[in-house]
Amino acid sequence: MGFFDRLKSGLSRSREAINEIFYMGGEVDEDFWEDLEDTLVMGDMGGELAMRVTDDLREQAARENLNRADQLRDALAKRLAQEFRTADRDPFEDVPSCVLFVGINGAGKTTTVGKLAGRARGEGKSCLIGGADTFRAAAIEQLEVWGTRAGVDVITRERGADPASVCYDVVEEAEKRGTQLVLIDTAGRLHTSSDLMRELAKVVNVTRKRCTSMPVTVVLVIDATTGQNGLAQAKEFNDALDLDGLIVTKLDGTAKGGIALAISDQLGLPIYRIGVGESIDDLETFDALDFCRALVGEGK
Amino acid sequence: MFNSLSERLQDTFDKLRGKGKLTEADINVAMREIRMALLEADVNFRVVKDFVASCKEKCLTAEVLDSLTPAQNVVRIVLDQLTELLGTTESKLVLAQNRTPNVIMLVGLQGSGKTTAAAKLAYLLKGQGHSPLLAACDTHRPAAADQLATLGAEIGVPVYRGDGKDAVKVASESIHEAVDHLNDIVIVDTAGRLQIDEEMMQEAVAIKQAVRPDQILMVVDAMTGQDIVNVVQTFAERVDFDGVIMSKLDGDARGGGALSVRAVTGKPIKFVSMGEKPDSLEVFHPDRMAKRILGMGDVYGIIEQA
Ligand SMILES: Nc1nc2c(ncn2[C@@H]2O[C@H](COP(=O)(O)OP(=O)(O)OP(=O)(O)O)[C@@H](O)[C@H]2O)c(=O)[nH]1
Ligand SMILES: Nc1nc2c(ncn2[C@@H]2O[C@H](COP(=O)(O)OP(=O)(O)OP(=O)(O)O)[C@@H](O)[C@H]2O)c(=O)[nH]1
Ligand SMILES: [Mg+2]
Ligand SMILES: [Mg+2]
Numbered sequence: 001m002g003f004f005d006r007l008k009s010g011l012s013r014s015r016e017a018i019n020e021i022f023y024m025g026g027e028v029d030e031d032f033w034e035d036l037e038d039t040l041v042m043g044d045m046g047g048e049l050a051m052r053v054t055d056d057l058r059e060q061a062a063r064e065n066l067n068r069a070d071q072l073r074d075a076l077a078k079r080l081a082q083e084f085r086t087a088d089r090d091p092f093e094d095v096p097s098c099v100l101f102v103g104i105n106g107a108g109k110t111t112t113v114g115k116l117a118g119r120a121r122g123e124g125k126s127c128l129i130g131g132a133d134t135f136r137a138a139a140i141e142q143l144e145v146w147g148t149r150a151g152v153d154v155i156t157r158e159r160g161a162d163p164a165s166v167c168y169d170v171v172e173e174a175e176k177r178g179t180q181l182v183l184i185d186t187a188g189r190l191h192t193s194s195d196l197m198r199e200l201a202k203v204v205n206v207t208r209k210r211c212t213s214m215p216v217t218v219v220l221v222i223d224a225t226t227g228q229n230g231l232a233q234a235k236e237f238n239d240a241l242d243l244d245g246l247i248v249t250k251l252d253g254t255a256k257g258g259i260a261l262a263i264s265d266q267l268g269l270p271i272y273r274i275g276v277g278e279s280i281d282d283l284e285t286f287d288a289l290d291f292c293r294a295l296v297g298e299g300k
Numbered sequence: 301m302f303n304s305l306s307e308r309l310q311d312t313f314d315k316l317r318g319k320g321k322l323t324e325a326d327i328n329v330a331m332r333e334i335r336m337a338l339l340e341a342d343v344n345f346r347v348v349k350d351f352v353a354s355c356k357e358k359c360l361t362a363e364v365l366d367s368l369t370p371a372q373n374v375v376r377i378v379l380d381q382l383t384e385l386l387g388t389t390e391s392k393l394v395l396a397q398n399r400t401p402n403v404i405m406l407v408g409l410q411g412s413g414k415t416t417a418a419a420k421l422a423y424l425l426k427g428q429g430h431s432p433l434l435a436a437c438d439t440h441r442p443a444a445a446d447q448l449a450t451l452g453a454e455i456g457v458p459v460y461r462g463d464g465k466d467a468v469k470v471a472s473e474s475i476h477e478a479v480d481h482l483n484d485i486v487i488v489d490t491a492g493r494l495q496i497d498e499e500m501m502q503e504a505v506a507i508k509q510a511v512r513p514d515q516i517l518m519v520v521d522a523m524t525g526q527d528i529v530n531v532v533q534t535f536a537e538r539v540d541f542d543g544v545i546m547s548k549l550d551g552d553a554r555g556g557g558a559l560s561v562r563a564v565t566g567k568p569i570k571f572v573s574m575g576e577k578p579d580s581l582e583v584f585h586p587d588r589m590a591k592r593i594l595g596m597g598d599v600y601g602i603i604e605q606a
Contacts, residue, residue, distance in 0.1 A: 106411025138340035227342035227525025
């Protein structure tokens with residue numbers, strides 16, 4: 001019924017329009033507020049948060065007499081940036097430190113471990129990688145390539161081995177060597193799989209118990225393209241493991257990663273780093289204001 | 301059978317009923333609920349707008365407005381519309397009769413599930429009496445070929461790795477390999493790529509030209525959010541895929557992206573992937589997907605088991 005055609009032309013139009021809503025120097029009218037809410041929804045922030053933020057900003061605009069769109073752009077980015085919790089401690093700088101990476105399948109855990117190991121070596125820190133994904137096909141081989149790239153040893157066991165025992169091994173080895181930074185990769189799993197979540201809780205608990213010489217941090221890795229399901233993921237992982245923070249990957253694409261804002265807002269978790277590519281250097285520190293500017297369409 | 305959305309609509313209409321006949325404004329209230337449900341399911345917001353507008357037209361009939369059960373009627377209309385847009389028939393693999401080997405090529409974003417899906421397709425086709433060959437044409441991700449080789453060994457399907465450096469070369473060689481070893485289908489696994497990565501998109505086009513696939517399938521993660529439209533639009537323009545495999549539907553993602561994919565590219569969803577094991581590939585059913593998107597039956601495939 002022409003639905004697809006109408007939609008296709010509508011899509012390209014709306015994409016341009018949305019990027020322009022703040023630049024037209026336009027009046028702040030009803031259309032503006034509607035476009036704004038759409039922009040936020042399109043960034044994966046979720047309908048509820050988008051509505052709440054838009055309403056807040058509407059109030060602020062009335063109060064402070066802001067009636068040009070460009071005036072509101074900055075106000076909005078600042079407003080959004082406030083939703084992020086800041087980290088009390090950087091687990092990759094403040095060493096000695098042991099960090100576990102968890103998340104759903106394909107989010108970017110292994111790659112992030114590789115990048116962080118490379119970074120640590122670049123800064124002259126001693127580092128050790130634990131390969132506790134003993135499940136996925138060639139997960140160990142993949143991690144070993146990263147270990148070689150970073151110049152960091154990988155402690156692991158054969159495929160099918162108990163992942164908790166790998167954690168035990170790597171902490172023991174790190175203590176023996178006096179290693180400053182321990183990075184442990186785990187197998188991807190869906191938050192809805194209760195067996196696999198229980199297994200992961202055991203992995204984390206064993207590590208927390210065994211590792212008395214340094215703090216243990218548990219980081220959830222989230223793919224920036226993730227939609228509203230990211231909230232369910234984060235809640236389940238947090239309930240099972242008591243997370244410390246997040247890393248958002250694949251921000252080099254066109255996804256805005258608004259789900260990270262929703263998660264940080266709901267669960268009060270800081271974002272430690274962002275992933276911006278597949279190479280060893282493609283990792284950046286997180287800046288809430290920059291992130292929010294990108295989210296509201298100022299480009300990156 | 302209907303829960304959550306239909307209950308919410310029921311409540312809405314019960315309240316409105318108190319003042320007599322339903323009006324257009326009352327239908328608008330219901331449409332807001334539907335809009336919310338679709339956005340929560342990650343249907344692209346523009347798709348949502350147009351979809352809701354077209355549903356509204358269909359709901360503004362005497363049949364709905366005067367009915368004693370308007371909530372059920374509205375849900376029925378929305379469900380039917382959604383099912384229709386998702387594709388009214390089950391789509392299967394289309395292979396050429398007069399060509400050996402047939403070639404299936406997989407493309408998609410990083411981590412979407414291509415390599416796993418390649419093994420699953422091989423397993424499925426092997427079970428149907430075919431003799432597939434897997435081609436390891438991801439020469440970028442560390443240990444990508446090892447991963448495919450491990451999966452191939454598990455399901456007893458050969459894997460062609462070539463030199464592991466030049467993806468296009470490995471792809472063309474795999475066809476010769478299949479001819480030599482009497483494999484009737486080659487399944488080409490490719491590296492994950494972003495739609496904005498020009499060099500990598502060119503590589504995908506070059507692989508396509510080298511192997512002239514009978515089917516190009518795009519693997520899309522069921523958890524993908526709003527950006528899905530930008531991704532699939534570019535892949536459709538550049539590599540012109542034939543259909544979609546939606547992966548990771550074993551979780552609780554509503555998978556509203558399926559509707560967005562159909563809406564912006566018109567390409568059918570052919571399979572859904574329901575786990576990490578080789579036997580977890582299932583044929584796509586539009587009606588179940590529609591219910592899932594609306595939150596009316598969370599477990600895909602629950603109907604078949606019942
Ligand atoms: N473009 C881009 N790709 C990334 C980024 N981080 C990871 N990837 C890619 O995403 C894919 C999956 O990354 P992995 O590190 O294997 O993900 P994982 O979470 O370990 O996956 P599983 O162990 O299978 O659960 C790979 O192809 C990576 O190269 C990023 O920041 N940007
Ligand atoms: N739960 C679940 N996991 C899946 C499914 N399909 C794939 N996976 C997992 O998702 C992760 C990524 O899958 P891959 O097949 O490596 O994805 P890919 O697209 O080949 O990734 P790259 O080659 O890095 O771009 C792995 O951990 C898989 O086991 C699925 O349907 N359900
Ligand atoms: Mg991994
Ligand atoms: Mg792969």
